[in-house]
Amino acid sequence: MTGPSPDPMVAGDRQNTGRGRPGFKLDLARCVGCGACVLACRIENQLPMGVSWRRVLQVNQPRIGGGPTYHLSVACHHCENPPCVRACPSGALKKGPDGLVSLDSGRCIGCRYCEMACPFGAPSFDVDAGVMTKCHLCHHRLAEGSSPACVAACPTEALGYMPSHGGERAAGSKDEEERAEERQAEERQAEERQAEERKAFAPAAGIPGFGDPTGARPGYWVADPGGTIRSEWFLQLKALLGTEGEGPHDPA
Amino acid sequence: MNRRIVRTVCPRNCYCTCGMLVTVEDGRIVRIEGDPENPATAGEVCLKGLSYVERVSHPDRLTSPLRRKKNGELESVSWDEALDRIVAALWAIRKESGPLAVLHYEGSGSHGALSGLAEAFWNPYGGVTRPHGDLCWPAGLEATRLTYGANWHNHPILTRDSRFILLWGHNPAETNIHQWRLILEAQEEGATLAVVDPRSTDSTDAADVHLQPRPGTDGALALGMAQVIVAEGLHDADFLRDHALGVEPYLECISAFPLERTSSITGLEAEEIRTLARAYARGNPALLVAGFGLQRHRHAGQAMRAVALLPALTGKLGIPGGGWQYANLSSHCLGPPPLLPSSEGTQTRSFPTSRLGRSLQHLRDPPLRAAWFEKANPVSQHPRTKEVIRGFAGLELVVVVDQFLTDTARLAHYVLPAKSLFEEEDLVTAYWHPYLQLRQKVLDAPVGVNTETQIWRELCLRFGFTTEAFDMDPMERLRAMLPEGHEDALEGLRERPMDLSNRGEVAWEDHEFETPSGRVEFTSEAATQLWGVDSVPSYEAPPEGYESELANRYPLQLLTCKTRERIHSQFGNLDGIREVERPRVLDIHPEDATSRGLEEGDVARIWNGRGSAEAPVHINPGLRKGVIHVLEGRCVPDDPWVNLVTGDGITDMGYGATFYECRVEVEPA
Known part of the structure; x- marks a missing residue:
């Protein structure tokens, strides 16, 4: 969790919107990694091959320990405090007052610093054009009242669009005490949910191969402002994977 | 900019058969979305449905007939040149060897009612050799028919009401994505998911219970589960008394599968089998969905009968969220295309389709000399492919109709470019949801591509056969194929998919089964008469099973x-x-x-x-x-x-x- 940012652009964002920022959400229990989101984005935005604004990562693909494979559909999170914007030396990347992290390709010098800075590898280099490209949240579709192409195409409705989230933090209107209370409430809820999930597994307990041995059910996954991934299952999986196997590196 | 949206349907061999809305701008498809009017597939298509944007105008798509040269390479030729040569060969072969020396093989690469138009050529030709059976699913279809009298099941959306879902040899997270969404919704409402599959898949990843039996032992597993259910009194005695036939011999059959034996055959722990049997029997409502995976072995029909009887044994039929799900053929209500020339006096001959390779080589009186393949790629998809390729080598004429240069097309003497689904109107049935859908024409075929309808017509013209079946208005032709009393449905189909079956959403709600006895047939005399198997769904180890030599x-x-x-x-x-x-x-x-x-x-x-x-x-x-x-x-x-x-x-x-x-x-x- 980042403190108040000294970055005037982001600080300005806080003052201007007070509503949080737009972003995607992904329900891991629903995502089967089918790739429809990737292709829908490609078609909608007429991306040439080699350029992709969305990817599907597979976590624990070898099913180590008998645990499940998770699929992570990842694109730009339009972070509250975007490392790509900070890394961009030409001012081509901007965090707009609407929360959108946008790229002015006319100003882009093709240095690819943003690509290196982004914890999600979201900016994608167009070799032919010699400039970066990235997700713009299908703002043309949003203007028509529809959702981004990747969200609209998701056949299991795992991928969602949030016009605004993280608002309570971005608004900066709450003091530390309120935030601490909220965090505690969230933690209590998470514990209750986990207890319920454990109960759901109870009938099959003790039988080899039943249930999820990591004890971690797929949960709701949103990248935090600043890029921290908050999720029990993720940490457990990461511990399980150890140094072996491939998983996305924890960007925190 | 000229922009329009056309309602159509994906005709691929897939459970979902998604309704699609296609956006066309200036004659080019720019966007494909799900048709919200189809309640089963709702607002999305899958990855493959989206990919038609690329596929329809792909640079590799064939737009000219090809002919194989002496050195094996394929060269472009004109339609007239290709069709004249093909007709000359078909003419000579019929004269010398009769029509049965020609094979017409139509695969399932694209579904549509117009495929029946091929008869308009082959009937006046005098007949043709065809394969029978199917590579994919017929054992399960026949097992369901013998047990319940018909292949249908609850409306897919009722999956949401289920509280215990048992997927058997089925992986809907990968192969029936719209069913998967409904299963996820049921899970979110508290349903337990159990999967029987020797593999781990995206479906088993989400399961609470995953059993991994030896492949081919599903029949034994089902009988063993039934034995547990009956021994523990979890069966529905009232349902069996009122709606079942031949329960006694069945009970004797399952008594031979105590847990120890079932465990040793299937390679599962006895406790796993007992837990699954209890959980399924107690599930309320509990849905059993069988995929095609468990019926791709020699004794598959009997195994499928054993599995299909579990919902009847436990009284789970006719209930929203319950039932037996294998295939739903209630949209298969169409008649043949109108004005087909009579098939009277034509010769017919067929062989089991999995034996394509051997049949191409060894059929006698007359041997096969020519073969016509459409909507099919047998050199990739047929078992024992080496025999298929050997069979091709002995043919004088191989014609392949396809959009791309497939493995099969590469071996053809003539390749004729095929239309895409967007380039001709058709009616498309489904096998998971009950909807008949209209495949509206979206685009004209690219220059150089003719529809199959046009190809058959051209052949008829060259042979001097009547072309009246081809000459009528395309929409009138489709109208004539609609079931009686629904002739006006065509207008409705422009607006939405339609269920013309009048069968309701819950299968066998009235417990009236379409079997000869009107009951669920635990013992089937028809099974013995037609297929020579035991009248009860006995288990036999597969010839290539784990204990075979x-x-x-x-x-x-x-x-x-x-x-x-x-x-x-x-x-x-x-x-x-x-x-x-x-x-x-x-x-x-x-x-x-x-x-x-x-x-x-x-x-x-x-x-x-x-x-x-x-x-x-x-x-x-x-x-x-x-x-x-x-x-x-x-x-x-x-x-x-x-x-x-x-x-x-x-x-x-x-x-x-x-x-x-x-x-x-x-x-x-």
Whole structure:
């Protein structure tokens, strides 16, 4: 969790919107990694091959320990405090007052610093054009009242669009005490949910191969402002994977 | 800018049969979305549905007939040149050997009612040789028909009401994505999900219970579960008394499957079997969905009967959220195309389709001299492919109609470019949801492409046959194929998919079964009369099973399953698909790999007496030990050619194929 940012652009964002920022959400229990989101984005935005604004990562693909494979559909999170914007030396990347992290390709010098800075590898280099490209949240579709192409195409409705989230933090209107209370409430809820999930597994307990041995059910996954991934299952999986196997590196 | 949105339907051989809304701008398809008017597939299509944007205007799409030169290369020729030569050959072959020396093979690459128009050529030709049966699913269809009298099931959306879902040999997260969404919704409401599958898949990942039996032992597992259910009094005695036939012999049959024996056959823990049996029987409502996977071996029909009887044994039929789900054919209500010339006096001959390779080579009186393939890629998809290729070598004329240069097209004498689904109107039925859908024409075919309708018409003209079946208005032709009393449905179909079956959403709600006895047939005399099997669903070990003699030489069991990125050999050539497609690998259990000196990424040779195929090794601890897996659906030359290894057995009922009954050995290549 980042403190108040000294970055005037982001600080300005806080003052201007007070509503949080737009972003995607992904329900891991629903995502089967089918790739429809990737292709829908490609078609909608007429991306040439080699350029992709969305990817599907597979976590624990070898099913180590008998645990499940998770699929992570990842694109730009339009972070509250975007490392790509900070890394961009030409001012081509901007965090707009609407929360959108946008790229002015006319100003882009093709240095690819943003690509290196982004914890999600979201900016994608167009070799032919010699400039970066990235997700713009299908703002043309949003203007028509529809959702981004990747969200609209998701056949299991795992991928969602949030016009605004993280608002309570971005608004900066709450003091530390309120935030601490909220965090505690969230933690209590998470514990209750986990207890319920454990109960759901109870009938099959003790039988080899039943249930999820990591004890971690797929949960709701949103990248935090600043890029921290908050999720029990993720940490457990990461511990399980150890140094072996491939998983996305924890960007925190 | 000229922009319009056209309602149409995906005609691929797939459960979902999605309704689609296609956006066309200036004559080019720019966007494909799900048709919200189809309640089963709702607002989205899958990855493959989206990929039509690329597929329809793909640079590799064929737009000119091709002819094989003496050196084996294919060259472009005009339609007139190609059709004149084909007609000359067909004419000579009929004169010398009769019409049965020609094979007409129509696959399931694209579904539509217009396929019946081929008769308008072959009937006046005098008949033709055709395959019978099906590579995919007939054992399960016949088993369901023998048990319940018809193939239908609850409306898919009722899956949401289920509180216990048992998927058996089925992987909807990859092959029936809209069913998967409904299962997820049921799970979110508290449903328990159990899966029977020797592999770990995206479906088993979400399951609460996952049983991994030896492939081909599903019949024994079902009988063993039934034994537990009856022994513990969890069966529905009232339902059996009022609505079942032949329960006594069935009870005797299952009494031979106590837990210890079932456990030793299936390779599962006794406790696993007991838990699943209890959980299923107590589930309320509980839905049993059988996939095609468990009926691709020799004794598949009997196994499917045993599994299909579990919902009846426990009284779970006629209930929203319950029931037996295999195939729903209630949209299959269309008549043949109008004005077809009579088939009276024509000669017919057929062979079981899984025996294509042997039939091409060995049919006599007359031997096959020519073959016409459409909507099919048998050189990729047929078992025992080497025999198929040998069969091709002996033919004087092979014609292949396709959009792309497939493995089969590469071996043809003439390749005729095929239309895409957007280029001709048709009516499309489904086998999961009950909706009939209108495939509206979206675009004209590209220059150089003729529809199959036009191709048959051209052949008829050259032979001097009547062309009246082809000359009527296309929409009037479709109207004439609608069931009686629904002739005006065509207008409605422009606006939405329609269920014309009048059967309701809950299958067998009234417990009136379409069997000869009107009851669920636990004992089926028809099964014995038609197929020579026991009247009860007895279990027999598969000839290529784990305890067969072959297992000593070939200790591994090969499964060749399907996944989300392709429908068999289609779609694998598209960049947009290849970007997200997972590599085609040999999945092997770590212990099986270690004992053979195989490591991740090594190239392995999979072989048996029928042939061999190569694939990169992927160590997969999620597989049952002793089972290996390679995805079927070879599309591009780098894909593993697994059907060089699979066998051409025939299932005990329905004339199906036995792809998953395949013993092999694996070694470093």
